[in-house]
Amino acid sequence: MASNKEEVKLFGMKASPFVCRVEIALKLKGVEYKYEVEKFQNLSDTLINYNPVYKKVPVLVHNDKPIAESLVIIEYIDETWKQNPILPSDPSKRALARFWSKFIDDKWLDAIIKVSSTLDEKEIEKGIEETEVALQFLEGELKDKFFGGEEIGLVDITGVFISFWLPIVQEVIGLKLFTSEKFPKLYNWSQDFNNHPIVKEILPPRLETLLAFERSRSESLAASK
Amino acid sequence: MASNKEEVKLFGMKASPFVCRVEIALKLKGVEYKYEVEKFQNLSDTLINYNPVYKKVPVLVHNDKPIAESLVIIEYIDETWKQNPILPSDPSKRALARFWSKFIDDKWLDAIIKVSSTLDEKEIEKGIEETEVALQFLEGELKDKFFGGEEIGLVDITGVFISFWLPIVQEVIGLKLFTSEKFPKLYNWSQDFNNHPIVKEILPPRLETLLAFERSRSESLAASK
Structure with missing residues (x-):
């Protein structure tokens, strides 16, 4: 379907795991695209017009x-560029x-948001339990090097939230949720995935991402007081 | 892909909109299936084993x-039986x-749950506002007889929650959220969809569904007090 005339643009932000997923998919396919940088809390009219x-x-x-x-974008990419x-x-x-x-976005994400977006101890405890249950399900589901087998697939790409962002989130919060002792297969997967040449090229700098998460969490916790 | 040897079973409950979606998809395809009836709060070990x-x-x-x-099941049905x-x-x-x-399941459903699962007036008000915003987006998106065009498609099937269950929910709560005055196109769609021969055959009896919803709502509101 690809032709020379086509134009592909991605509206994104560097610290967003959701944008990162789409970038990994595009790079895997070898699709060239123009990155349009959006700013948090100051989105362009073009973006709002595209996603009202x-x-x-x-x-x-x-x-x-x-x-x-x-996830809708990734399915579109997979259907449009077949390689x-x-x-x-x-x-x-x-x-x-x-x-x-879908499980990662519905269950795991919901649980980790509980852990990271409150100071209420009971809520945090509940979130930790739910996060660990979700990670356990994923640990059980991982049969090969990647969820996709020997190559990266949909679940791996969705899981960039776990492989790259979860260690950052737990460092900021001061918890040890995701360790090689508790989830040996999933932990190995996270290392393999983050070190995959295409993923490595796309992932934002770790320290910068950590600081950005720390800042946005402090702000939202302060605002919710 | 269909062959004489294949066996299709659907584990469901008659009053569930989610199950109803899958039944509509199977009937649209003309796939024969065995319905295994599950009981609310007393699920079979087989079901739990299949969906742990x-x-x-x-x-x-x-x-x-x-x-x-x-929604995952419907995509599977569409990919397995091509007709x-x-x-x-x-x-x-x-x-x-x-x-x-996805919007219906994420945004609209979230909003209507806010309206129907609490007695907190502020929460209900917020839920009503969000429900109406979501319905307005869908009203704007409806260009033909069905979301799928002249034939029923994915969004129509997902929307059975709106066409059949929403009028029941608003009757039980005593609200007028979804009317032909507020959402003329969507209201007409709901009538056309509910009266589609295949959908009509699948939908559970209205009064029975209303009583079941009334009962389960009373129980959950009483439990949350």
Whole structure:
């Protein structure tokens, strides 16, 4: 489907795991794109016009057609550029990949937000328990080097939130949720995934991301007092 | 892909909109299936074994392979049985269908749960406002008879929650959220959709569903006091 005429733009922010997912997918496919930098709390009118429902990044614009929501964008990328498939071809394996990637966004993310966005001890405790249950499910699901097998797939890309951001989040909060002792397979996966040449190229600098998370967390905790 | 040997089972409950979605998809495809009735708060070990993560219906079991989560199941059905497509073939139209169907589950559902699961007036007011904003987005998105065009598609099936259950929910709560005056296009759609021969055949009896919702709401409100 790719042609010389086509134009691919990605509206994003460097510290966003959701944007990072889309970048990994585009790089895996070898699709060239223009990165349009958006600023947190000061989004461009163009972005809001492209995503009036959620008013957030990432938005992929392909030949003037905007697509929002990271997992929807990744499926679009996989269907538009066929090389290096991100989803398996077998329908039941595709269903499993969608199930676990939705699980990361629904269950795991919900739990870690509980841990990181409050100072209420009971709420944090509940969040820690739910995070660990979710990680345990993923630990059990990991059968090969990657969730996608020998190559990176949908669940791996969705899981960049766990491989790269979770260690940062736990460092800021001062917890040890995700360790090689508790989740040996998942921990190894996170190292392999973060060190995959394409992923490594896309990931933002660790210290910068840590400081940005620390700052935004302090601000939102202060605002919620 | 269909063969005489294959076995399709659907684990469900009659009053569940999520199960209803899967039944509509199966009937649209003309796939024969065995319905395994599960009981609320008393799920079978088989079901829990098939869906240990969420422990809920619907679960579709095709040739011994279980698939959970209604939207994941519908994509699987569409990929396995090619007749009467549920998603469009064009990648950007597929992305739009996925976006709006995710929107119904993320935004609209979240808002209506706020309205129906509490007696806190401020929370209800917030939920009403969010529900109306979500319905307004859907009203704006509806361009043809159905979201899928002249035929029923993914967004229509996901929206059974709005076409059939929302009028029941608002009757029980005593609100007029979804009316033909406020949302004329969406209201007409809901009538056309509920009266589609396949949908009509699947929908549970209205009065029974209303009483079941009334009862479960009273119980959960009493438990949360």
